[in-house]
Amino acid sequence: MTDAAVLSIRNASKTFGQRRALDDVSLEVHKGEIIALIGPSGSGKSTLLRSISALQTIDAGPGVITAFGGPVQKDGKIDSNVRKTRTRIGMIFQQFNLVGRLSLFSNVALGSLGRIGFWQAALGLWPAETKQAVMAALHRFGISDYASQRANTLSGGQQQRGAIARALVQKAKIILADEPVASLDPVSARRVMEILRELNETDGLTVIVTLHQVDYALRYCKRVVALKAGKVVYDGPPSDLKRDRLIDIYGPEFEDVFWEGAPT
Amino acid sequence: MTDAAVLSIRNASKTFGQRRALDDVSLEVHKGEIIALIGPSGSGKSTLLRSISALQTIDAGPGVITAFGGPVQKDGKIDSNVRKTRTRIGMIFQQFNLVGRLSLFSNVALGSLGRIGFWQAALGLWPAETKQAVMAALHRFGISDYASQRANTLSGGQQQRGAIARALVQKAKIILADEPVASLDPVSARRVMEILRELNETDGLTVIVTLHQVDYALRYCKRVVALKAGKVVYDGPPSDLKRDRLIDIYGPEFEDVFWEGAPT
Amino acid sequence: MTVQPGAIPPPPVRTLAQRAPDLLIWGCLIGLLAIAFGPAELYKLPLLFSNSANMQELGRGFITPDFTHWTLYVGKMWQTIQMAIWGTSLAIVTAIPLGLLASRNITPAFIQVPIRRLLDVVRSVPDLVIGMIFLVAVGPGPLAGVMALAIGTSGVLAKLFSEATESIDRGPVEGVRATGGAKLHEIVWGVIPQVAPLWTSYALYRFESNSRSATVLGLIGAGGIGQVLVDSMNAFDYSSTAAIVLVIIVAVSLIDMLSQAIRSRLL
Amino acid sequence: MTVQPGAIPPPPVRTLAQRAPDLLIWGCLIGLLAIAFGPAELYKLPLLFSNSANMQELGRGFITPDFTHWTLYVGKMWQTIQMAIWGTSLAIVTAIPLGLLASRNITPAFIQVPIRRLLDVVRSVPDLVIGMIFLVAVGPGPLAGVMALAIGTSGVLAKLFSEATESIDRGPVEGVRATGGAKLHEIVWGVIPQVAPLWTSYALYRFESNSRSATVLGLIGAGGIGQVLVDSMNAFDYSSTAAIVLVIIVAVSLIDMLSQAIRSRLL
């Protein structure tokens, strides 16, 4: 592990029953990087992100995950101090994971749980700073009109933007985004990608973002990691991600995908 | 309503509290069409599809929806014979709507509910034909290995393909697909779009597909309908969907979206 | 990057009108607690501590369980379990349709409301009355007990079943509906898989409480462990009571473990 | 278009080993029903129809409710409700932490299992014993009744609360966890909003059954409607019984409607 590595995954494996979702994955992430995590469906992208934020244990064994120099999990056991680490890692879930019966506002305000008083947080007495941050984030994504609507009555894209707003309010040092633009229209998608890039460039945040649109990956990220069947099959700059590499990752059919303007 | 119209929506409005999700939408869909439904997040795309399959009533008033010449809903009331109509309309939900505790196989087999015996369906005694159709559909989408896995343990893309497989098993005459490729990798996405086109071209099915990727809409569909704030703002061939039209639909920021290979 | 035009709006505030129902409910609850404070003699609560010696002395009678008649107790427990298993099974069979018919998200109001009121009536009729009705038909004994348990339990289970049903996620149900499934198919494939763990736990909870129930079974001559328990207490034979309670604890724990095992398969 | 390479695999078949637990459970249940058929005297069931005249005759006593003492009944009902409201409220206060501690998806096993067993014990201790313990400390009357209701109800509610908690969707909880919220925050923001409708219905169900409960209150001299009901039945005075039952039905229906109103706000 390099000293500058803000996140380090070493020899992480994860088995569900017979299925190997992660297969000896090792990854060093340095402060200020913006990484696209790509790979076919079921290749283990979500599993990897969930393991980093310790929402899931990796298999017992040599696998170790550390963040900010401290352990996250090790030998199949989650570190007991992981809470503090989590407050510094913002996670955007593929399925949004909003609390359906709470308003969009409350859902986004939950982002501040880790940084406000314990009882204040438990009772929902959001400080003015949280309220402003929430409304600013909602406004930034164009969903401030929906602040008082229940999360489960929002449209797919509205929920997704809500989930991203929550991570923003969290003011984390690392952002893990699992397909943050999947349900978004082109303009919203672009806005979200711009925000991630801005957080990375201006605020120096480390970002790992799962993407299915290879073009987004190529455009916004300086490093691309590709998973295939739980294994890291590519780790390098987007410029090296040539057509045959992509075919290697996604299979021979990838040839037909980029009918125009595809990288050659 | 034209006689050849397989689906007709006239003056449909839908209000949630203060919010107008559909605003006097009228649409005639002819047999064998393949239509892309586009529009910014929250513009009412899902609401429209849900209204067509009568999962939701539209506002009382002049609004009428008919399918195959028979009423689906009218004056805010769902027609009592809607079940028969529904068996002929396959719906792919944005949130998949799989039954989490059932296996992928069972979930997909549910597609045959409308066409097998009542009690057979109720008891889950799937006929051989259903079983074959299910496995064929799963195989087609590359998820037959997951047939016996519970739906809620599948990856996002696997669930989405499962939901599409269910619609396929249903052997419907109309397919309504709500962002069927949102969570899919490029190869899977392409495969799904190819299947929709094949169903449309070879089997003569009518397809309405909600898409956020405008390029997919342009490439695969012969007609594009755009919604904005619940209103139909464009309805015509993809060739007329020029840059300024798209800017009109998605807002001025759309200009920056297509950095390369965008329609001009 | 581009920011939405216009100023950031203020956070949403709930108006008094929106809050009114909540305030009303909480106000009523607090008001009721205050009103009932006197009649419920809550002010006597300190006695609980000053007189704790009394409780200890009474409790002392229970610390030496007398297992002389343990075969009798186990036999009676088994007898009650046999009645409970039939009573509960019959109740489940009636409670499933009734519970579904009483769910607002499944059944139209003009059926759901009357069923709901019917269930209220069933739950209101005292055990003893139900027991007596069956007693005069089939004579005292286990069957009258089984039937009385079945009726009483079905009222409670149907209510609990329906409230679990009302809490489900409607997404999967809509998924089934959209395939053109009939109402029954929606229920079998969309509702039941979602409610199965909760329904199981309710059914086993009622099975458990029927297994330790004394009231209705004892009154109408159906016997069982509850009757033995009451008899031992009436004879001030607390050592036997303690032994019987231990037998019941073992039975309840086993049923609870069974419940957890079945539920963990369903979850 | 491109099809996956290879032949279409056969549909999945569950092996005998995978089915074994299900077969075991169903086999046991059917076996138990069969074994209990004789002891539970189910074969006497036809008597229910041949002797239906008896039931009618008994029922006749109930068709002429005698409302002479209706003020007494309403007063007693009110008295019971006051005890029930305190008993249930105290029970809820204890059942919330206990229920959460007894949930496998919230609490590590080394705490969860003992709590679960503790709850089994609480539910197994007979009402009469609980009542008596409080009776000797605070004397006969409402407070002993309130405390007895509180203890008995908390055992049941904690069990039901925990099983509802185990059935929740873990997605929202993980969402809260990932923000770095503490365990308590996960519960308040991830768990409670999901279980609120079910917990409310359990609490109101127990409030309702405490309000019509005769057993423990009557046993220890706390009075209430149950006592009056038992007395009227003891005197074979079915006209009064019918009137009392009607009062209870009205109360139960009101509570049930309240329950539905609160839940529909939460759903």
Added chain:
Amino acid sequence: GKPAENATDATNPDELTFSILSAENQASMEPLWAPLLDDLSASIGIKVKPYFATNYTSLVEAMRFKQVHMGWFSASPALQAVRRADGEVLGRVVDAGGDATYKSVLIVRKGSGLTLDKVLACDKTLNFGMGDTQSTSGTLAPMTYLFTPRNIEPARCFKTVRSASHQANTFAVANGVVDVATNNTVGLIFFARQNPELAAKVETIWESPPLPESSIVVRKDLDPALKEKIRQFFLTYGTGTDEKAAKQREVLKGLAYGGFRPADNSYLDPVREMEASEALAAAKRGGDAGKIAKAQAEFDKVRAEAAQARAIAPAPVQ
């Protein structure tokens, strides 16, 4: 009064708790008892608070721990109160119709042709309905006076024997689902009053000797002066000739009682006798010679004591 004090100062509390055991055959007693207890309160100058309960175990325990000062108990619970809870019998009740109307009975369905002889034939063809194990008229009396002397053990004599409440048994016999059942004379009167048609279908084939009725039990450690005041109140209640007494008689009528008579612990001897007999029968069933001898000795002793008491004092009943 302050709640804390009636727990601490047991001999001279400033509030008396009076427990009323809900007996079979007594309808909504609370309004009926209230005027009597008001009168008592006025007469002794101490507030009297009534408690009604359906279970005597809890009341006896409450009296043992000084939470209840006096109570109204039927015979068998009264004995327990005397034994366990330091109680003493202060007086007893007489029925409205005069004395000694309370007897245990066996009932059969009219026209069934069943006689006592047929019942005692023990041919295992009859279904027998018994009372709860601790019920005086439902179980103890028939065992002591009918079965045990004839060496009959019901479980071996009848096809089925079930313990149920008196009401359940009465309905079961009237409807022909049970052949013979125990009950008592007062219960039958109530039954007849409320369900005349059904009552007409029932007939009595055996009556026990008179059984002691309910009595008033007070804690022994109450101030003797106070005890005496209470005794005087009950014994004179409704006996005068003035208007007040007439009112009191109204109250008694409501309770279906004729008045009160003096009594002491020996009033409960028949219950003791029944208990001893039951114990003896149980020992005999067990077949352990030592236990039988012991139970026999106890039975003889109780019996002798009861006879002696009867010889000294006038018979408790009749």
